[in-house]
Amino acid sequence: MAMIVCPHCGEQVSEKAKKCVHCGAILIPEEKKHCMECGAELEEGVTECPNCGCPVDDTLGQEADEKPQKVEVTGVKVTKKLKTVIGIIVALMIIGSVTAVAITEYQKKKEAKEYAQRVEEYSDNLELATFTMLSGAGDAESSANLIKQVWYNAIYEKQDDETDKYTKPDGYFVSDFNDALGNLYSDESFSRKISSIKDNQDTVGGLMKELKNPPDEYKEAYDALSVFYEAYISLTNCAIDPSGSLQTYSSSFNDADTNTLNAYKSMELYLDD
Structure with a gap:
């Protein structure tokens, strides 16, 4: 285990020490915990997210790769839940577009059929x-x-x-x-x-x-x-x-x-x- 010099008091301490044993200065800041559901920052000791109510896992915040993935979209952080909502909206828009096309085609066929019947009757x-x-x-x-x-x-x-x-x-x-x-x-x-x-x-x-x-x-x-x-x-x-x-x-x-x-x-x- 290597030793380092405390930048506050100059005494030697372990490189893995979170604070200096001589002066009490914080050497390694504690990692912030984040909610796995919405990504909100959590305070120490909370058992559920104050933002979305999701239960807090004791292991939250231990490793960086366990933090909720965040994607920047035009400057807005999109969480997993929001991405799902966006996906549903896009799907509904596609369905609406397809439905509109189908209705238009049906209307055209109906009008063509009615016109053909009118022409036959006229003849x-x-x-x-x-x-x-x-x-x-x-x-x-x-x-x-x-x-x-x-x-x-x-x-x-x-x-x-x-x-x-x-x-x-x-x-x-x-x-x-x-x-x-x-x-x-x-x-x-x-x-x-x-x-x-x-x-x-x-x-x-x-x-x-x-x-x-x-x-x-x-x-x-x-x-x-x-x-x-x-x-x-x-x-x-x-x-x-x-x-x-x-x-x-x-x-x-x-x-x-x-x-x-x-x-x-x-x-x-x-x-x-």
Whole structure:
């Protein structure tokens, strides 16, 4: 065992002496004890940490490597417990981020599915409106042709097996073509046909309202359908409510009939095969 000189009194003492036996000066300061849980400095003789309440081990502070490890993070001492809390927070942030991404993807898929269903429904209604108009236009065309024929035969007293019952119901021609047209519209079969055309107009009108706001890929199709609808209305009105002279009526009917046919041909481009 080596001897050293006390720096306070100059007497020789053991190098392992904690204080000088001659003058009582402290030669080796006592190691401070620290809490293993929170790292707080402990006073001599305490049995539990005054900071966190953790029981104090008698061996605390004996060796430097037994002291709680401390990590400096931007100037803040992070203990084992705090590191655990930070780890949990980071994990929750990652989970939250992943969950947000998953929700966004789910919402996108849901919206895409709803849009696809809307497009499919729109396509079905587009075809339904087109073929409903085509049916009504066909009935209107045959009815208007009969109106024009009755009108003409009444004026020019032309006999015809199909029109005689309207133009000469009593065996001789009526004096006014309006009487012949009145006989035609009073006919039960023709009256039912006109009522059917009116119902067709109502149905088509409802479908056109549903088709009013088309998806982007059907905007051109809707424009073509609108042109078809205008021609269809003109044609069906010729059957429902004929007006003007025979010449103007015939001209209006022929124009409406031609426009309806051409509009339908344009509309065919947008229909599924």
